[in-house]
Amino acid sequence: MKFIDxxxxxxxxxxxxxxxxxxxxxxxxxxxxxxxxxxxxxxYRYGVQHLMPPNVRFIHGPGCPVCVxxxxxxxxxxxxxxxxxxxxxxxxxxxxxxxSGRQTLLKAKARGADxxxxxxxxxxxxxxxxxxxxxxxxxxxxxxxxxxxxAVAILTARREGLKNVSVFCNHVLTPPALxxxxxxxxxxxxxxxxxxxxxxxxxxxxxxxxxxxxxxxGIPVVIAGFxxxxxxxxxxxLIRQLNSGRCEVENQYRRAVTEDGNRKAQALMAEVFKxxxxxxxxxxxxxxxxxxxxxxxxxxxxxxxxxxVEAAPTKEIRGCDCPSILRGVKTPxxxxxxxxxCTPENPMGSCMVSSEGACAAYWSYGRFREPNASLSRTx
Amino acid sequence: xxADRRFPVRLDLxxxxxxxxxxxxxxxxxxxxxxxxxxxxxxxLLLQGNDQALxxxxxxxxxxSTDGHVISPLFFPGGDIGSLxxxxxxxxxAMAGARPLYLAVGFILEEGFPLAxxxxxxxxxxxxxxxxxxxxxxxxxxxxERGKGDGVFITTTxxxxxxxxxxxxxxxxxxxxxxxxxxxxGDHGVAILSQRExxxxxxxxxxxxxALHTLVASMIATVPDLHCLRDPTRGGLAxxxxxxxxxxxxxxxxxxxxxxxxxxxxxxxxxxxLDPLYVANEGKLVAICPPEQATRLLAAMRAHPLGVDASIIxxxxxxxxxxxxxxxxxxGSRILxxxxxxxxxxIC
Numbered sequence: 001m002k003f004i005d006x007x008x009x010x011x012x013x014x015x016x017x018x019x020x021x022x023x024x025x026x027x028x029x030x031x032x033x034x035x036x037x038x039x040x041x042x043x044y045r046y047g048v049q050h051l052m053p054p055n056v057r058f059i060h061g062p063g064c065p066v067c068v069x070x071x072x073x074x075x076x077x078x079x080x081x082x083x084x085x086x087x088x089x090x091x092x093x094x095x096x097x098x099x100s101g102r103q104t105l106l107k108a109k110a111r112g113a114d115x116x117x118x119x120x121x122x123x124x125x126x127x128x129x130x131x132x133x134x135x136x137x138x139x140x141x142x143x144x145x146x147x148x149x150x151a152v153a154i155l156t157a158r159r160e161g162l163k164n165v166s167v168f169c170n171h172v173l174t175p176p177a178l179x180x181x182x183x184x185x186x187x188x189x190x191x192x193x194x195x196x197x198x199x200x201x202x203x204x205x206x207x208x209x210x211x212x213x214x215x216x217x218g219i220p221v222v223i224a225g226f227x228x229x230x231x232x233x234x235x236x237x238l239i240r241q242l243n244s245g246r247c248e249v250e251n252q253y254r255r256a257v258t259e260d261g262n263r264k265a266q267a268l269m270a271e272v273f274k275x276x277x278x279x280x281x282x283x284x285x286x287x288x289x290x291x292x293x294x295x296x297x298x299x300x301x302x303x304x305x306x307x308x309v310e311a312a313p314t315k316e317i318r319g320c321d322c323p324s325i326l327r328g329v330k331t332p333x334x335x336x337x338x339x340x341x342c343t344p345e346n347p348m349g350s351c352m353v354s355s356e357g358a359c360a361a362y363w364s365y366g367r368f369r370e371p372n373a374s375l376s377r378t379x
Numbered sequence: 380x381x382a383d384r385r386f387p388v389r390l391d392l393x394x395x396x397x398x399x400x401x402x403x404x405x406x407x408x409x410x411x412x413x414x415x416x417x418x419x420x421x422x423x424l425l426l427q428g429n430d431q432a433l434x435x436x437x438x439x440x441x442x443x444s445t446d447g448h449v450i451s452p453l454f455f456p457g458g459d460i461g462s463l464x465x466x467x468x469x470x471x472x473a474m475a476g477a478r479p480l481y482l483a484v485g486f487i488l489e490e491g492f493p494l495a496x497x498x499x500x501x502x503x504x505x506x507x508x509x510x511x512x513x514x515x516x517x518x519x520x521x522x523x524e525r526g527k528g529d530g531v532f533i534t535t536t537x538x539x540x541x542x543x544x545x546x547x548x549x550x551x552x553x554x555x556x557x558x559x560x561x562x563x564x565g566d567h568g569v570a571i572l573s574q575r576e577x578x579x580x581x582x583x584x585x586x587x588x589x590a591l592h593t594l595v596a597s598m599i600a601t602v603p604d605l606h607c608l609r610d611p612t613r614g615g616l617a618x619x620x621x622x623x624x625x626x627x628x629x630x631x632x633x634x635x636x637x638x639x640x641x642x643x644x645x646x647x648x649x650x651x652x653l654d655p656l657y658v659a660n661e662g663k664l665v666a667i668c669p670p671e672q673a674t675r676l677l678a679a680m681r682a683h684p685l686g687v688d689a690s691i692i693x694x695x696x697x698x699x700x701x702x703x704x705x706x707x708x709x710x711g712s713r714i715l716x717x718x719x720x721x722x723x724x725x726i727c
Contacts, residue, residue: 009709010709047713
């Protein structure tokens, strides 16, 4: 694949690995948080950690939208589909996320709820146009990356006067999550030396919003692409910053990220959404001004207003360490449930559901390195 | 065809649709069988019109396999549910090293399904069976109410005979054996996905749907000591390797760069967030053989039209945990796990 294989080249990877090994000082360690699930996925899928010297450690961050969604929101979605009998359209990753009482959207669908897996917001509009008598709700989820397509769908629905479409909005914002992790880092929390910053999110918001990280927290950031060579080059850049005593925002992912980001998309988001007072994040708690909801002018398309449901507050599954894993305090193998009974077939926590979740990446790609990984369901 | 006096008005094979009576066992069903099925399926045993086929088994051990086909869409680039129903079962029989002989075919049809499409499917099924040299000797047709099926489901059951001295089974892989695949991986799944209406991408990729028994015959003629054969259908190559590793109680070490994957397939999977190693194939096989036979086996496969792009992709290793590990093209290594759930697309 042209323009992809170049970023997965073995020779370049070996050279970068050598450069990192030469640059990393043996007397210290480097604890680098890759913010996004996309990075975690690349690190495990391509075996990047394996190419690092032992004192360069990746700490997995919370940048997996499925993983940070609290259970109560899935409960709400199931209630929307069952109590209000709407057609609920959702991206595939959400189908198997555990809700309360061992429920999932997939199980609700099997019991007769009209839940459809879609690939694009446009599919939801198509379904609504084809069945004007059905109420169609789009389960919107994701960081800034997936927000503009939702905005476009809302604007299209308004323009076409589609009365049977609404949006269950769960879009969240990256900078508040990052600030929370850094603010709680310290003696009790996770020690971080540097951040591999989001790639796709940054194409939207630009590199500027990260300036606060070096300024306020004294931690360098390198905005890093999702291909394995991107991750390795960004790691080298972070280590060089740390070794030379610099602390700034650098942009490795220059082929897509600018300082200002995508202004057109930002304008769309500003038109259609407003910032919520607060929003619950799995693992991080209730964070002020960390999520979006529909702006007043589009409130008639807000599924939460059109179909009010009451979901009980989230109760975490006992023993599940997802909250600590999402903050980088623990690794997946620290969790007592990892591998038994929690596996991708039978996920207890959200980090095991999405392929970008840290637990799923550990389990699917890397568990042969873990000494007690024989807790295999095939045993 | 000579007009049958029982049916004064012929079936409308251009515009007609299936009715419940076509599966009722009465005259309408007899007409469907006579004017549609038997037009294409004309094996002597089938035409006897009995509810079973009576035949003398040939010498050797018999193998039997059954497979239900529920593919959507029914017609796809490179095949349709009719040819697939033949290839699927022929291949399952052939993976024991057998020569497939007979097929039984069960149709579950939905009321309202166009007779023209059904005729296309039956014709394609008959053509595939003829090309594979297997006889469709018995069959069954049911019609379910509209909305209770998805057009056409086909179940095929096959019987074949295994030559003496051949013992091929999923539990025969031994450490140091070599693992081979017969060609490009992932074509079928991507061809099907490209036809799903909500995906909207175009590709020239054709399904690889094919009957593999002649390839198998030339493989066992060259290397009678073949240990395992399996066609990596649902769950793809990765899942098949895990099945074999688990069944044989071994591990596997494979090399990503040696697995044949077309760049179009890789690109489509990249776009959809899929992994080609988990995408279904319908005309490929995985073979495991002793190390000293691997080169000869590879040459025999490449000499056959269905194995031109065959490749040795790795080795069987000792591993109490039965992991399939892969050296990535990037230079790292990782587990190649069983398929989990359905392959779902990423959201960001």
